[in-house]
Amino acid sequence: MAITRTFRLRPAVTVALTLPALATTLVALPAPSAEATGRPVSTVRWGPCPGTGLDPRQECGTVSVPLDHAEPRGPHIALAVSRLRSEKPEARRGTLLIIPGGPGNPGLHEPSRRGKALPQSVRDAYDVVSFDPRGVGRSAPVSCDLPHEDLAMERLRPWPAPDGSVDHNVAAGRRLADACAENGGEVLRTVSTRNEARDIDRIREALGERKLSAWGVSYGTYAGAAYAQMFPHRTDRWVLDSNDDPDPERVARGWLANYAVGVEDVFPDFAAWAADPANPDRLAGTPEEVRPLFLALAARLDREPIPWPGANPEELNGNVLRQTLLDSLYSPRRFPVVARVIAAARSGAELPAPNTSADEAMQNTVAASAATICNDVDAWRDDQASYEKAVADSRERHPLTAGMPVNVMPCAFWELGPTERPVRITPHGPSNVLLVQNDRDVATPLAGAKNMRAALGDRARMVVVDAAGHGAYVDNGNECGDATVTRFLLTGERPARDRYCAS
Template identity: 30%
Template sequence: MSTAVVLTLVMAGCNAQDPEKPPAQSPSASAPAGLGTYYNQKIDWSDCGGGFQCATADVPVDYTKPADRQLKLSLIRLPAQDPSRRIGSLFTNPGGPGGSGVEFIRSTGRAFGADLRSRFDIIGFDPRGVGKSDPVRCMDGPQLDRFFATDASPDDQSEIDKVSAESRTYADNCKAKAPDRLPYVGTLNAARDMDVLRAALGDQKMTYYGASYGTYLGSFYAEQFPQNVRALVLDGAVDPKESSTQTLVEQSKGFETALRAFVADCVKLPDCPLGTDPTAALAKIAALQKKADQKPLTNNRDSRPVTETLVTMGIALALYLKQLWPTLRQALTQAIQNGDGTFLLALADQMVEREQNGTYSNQTDANMAVNCVDKPSPPDVATYKKSVDEAAKASPHFGPFVVWGGLPCVYWPAKTKQQPKPITAKGSAPILVIGTLRDPATPYKWAQSLAAQLDSGVLLSLDGDGHTAYLQGNSCIIQATDQYLVTAKPPKDGTLCR
């Protein structure tokens, strides 16, 4: 899920003598063969309101045939407030995959530290297939409503057949509506696009902040272009060496850890609808899920029944940000006491970027398209179910929902031979990896693993809750991150912020 979706719920010259600036030379001097036109293109910015400027940039659809088709990437920037001390561009990605980098900067660009806003152009871009960058569109609103209402915790073969049928329909729709895009939307190409943008915007080296999936994108960038790394922050790390299904299994464990943290906090409060005992509280949530499976909850937003899947999605969304825990307590109170799933449905809709009029952004389609082409999937449902069973044991509240959610990849028309492997980015400048101890969506062990894989990895940790760390407001994390991005000097490896 895109970090931007959750965060929005809460919230020209240069100095050649500046030692923090990369060496002055042509950023496109070493453009790869056949790509000079892209690396040397001029980006024409225009005002797009609120102090922001917008533009587009051309990249090849297929980097092995750069002279063939092109696509346009949508860009936004918040210009540096102190042009006389400007270091360069700070590229960003909010996660997903499928999160709009343009909307992320429009909504949260001013939440970056004062030093960063003063000395960098804060850059957002929609990766290929996302937002306004030749978006992948597979499913319309009613089709996605049906997909998300499908029982993603099937209890018997009949229900497995139903979730399999919906997953196959999803893949078939993508094959019919976006066949020429699907093979090219993967992270490998998106990382190459980033290097084109770096050069086109005049940066000799890459300075980057990536959250959640943005860490995966940043890792792929560093692996392909280690010599071009100035400073990379990878916040809420994804482990690139895990398989597609193991990634989902581990993610479900992260949600279970986060739920236990929420429950431990809730049972101490007078408005907690789960009682005073943590074990009994977890059982009450499981009972609510089972109740919604047998008879969906009602809601006063529209005619949709609030199924077990939607209940679970609503709970999961609220675990992304600790500031949403009071909302989750209220939503659970309504659901448990009155059978009213209105608040949980609203949270679920926010997770998948569904508007109240029934339309969706392309986040879900892009998320599926990128994930399915990035790593191979099991060959059939029977093999896939082994991972579901593993997740159900490790994460009883979330395991099946998380893992079955990736089933369309089994039927995906664009296959990949790209195998997951460790990323070392040998020869790069120091790379800062940030992990939050009780992160629901990117478990802390992934940050530990990625920092260890990278030859120059430095681990910064937050003893906290919620998804990613930098934009959560912790002063220790903010100070360490801002100083690193400005000076390219990381904090001490293993630093723990509280």
């Protein structure tokens, strides 16, 4: 059966968007020059930040950007931005922009969250700034108005049926694409990596900066690389952390496929931890026993799910267990989550409380993520038979991910885009990029990061850290890796060649 796209879009409706929760706005007044004042002058009117648990010094504001950058005098939307100012103004050298991941993750609280992990010397040298990308959080948020059951991660990630069938994935993908076309509105049609790069440049202008430094993490590495490709003369010191494969023919389809590699890369770390005699959540006597133990339990739960009150869905089936494993491999700090679920399911004990997100937040994240990956590239249009073959092959080679990474996504039925070709990352531009990467990363495995390194050529150097997890800089305690990135941010000095930082 061929995958076809038969639904039609509603007529486009122009919408006006505001940020009522943020009382601050962009001031349309000419700013004094940096030369006249001795430091860049922002045209953002800064005020208090919404939310709790934030650094009390964090400020928030908005930047107005065109809904369509090709029509700069047309409708605009407001992007929510935040900053922590340099803690030592006399040492300040610029702005460090944290580019959030996802796609679809908010960044407004990143200066308080990630910023506090930065070394004091970096916090002295930079204003730390971040933002909610368009369509996300407080930046004209989008939603596809999906039913609760379609917000389950087991359904959003295209896990095949226990027998390998993809029929329900085709139905779910079509349903999500249809809902986004019907309910997503004008902003959803404009969410893309190219537009995020253009929005970042508007933020740079509003901050009064001639150039930006950046710390892009996860999807933020691709968005950051796209900005460096589109606006190379506006980049200063560019750190890309946990790198996506920038293959312009596949883009996010390649990122999804890389989960099969990433899970295999990190699972041995989990197995060693799960067999450690000193571990209170120990599952097996040896690391070699952990994989067959997990696969047997997943197969049993495929046949006989058990109730899991409060979860979505409210049962622990084989695919929910596989998704729980994938989520837990993002960081060794999360290993106990899946270990306790495995132990309870095997013994018949009560399952731990599920880790769930509010539907409202999930609606926004899912819509923005789907819009980004589907508007970026037209690479998902295979027929169903092609997906079935790819899933069958992947299930045999990578049983831990059971074919999910190569399965059909809503983009196969997407009618909103893409309207532009994806950004091709090239070696042309200033040599001011430092890649930092964990050796074993479930979401952005080293194999894909090496493709980013190759695409950038001599513009970049790469530091690989002997660690497992997603997120390398100031995240896993590797002194060599952290010192290399910090030195680059403070002095611009990169290693003469790529380097490996042992644990």
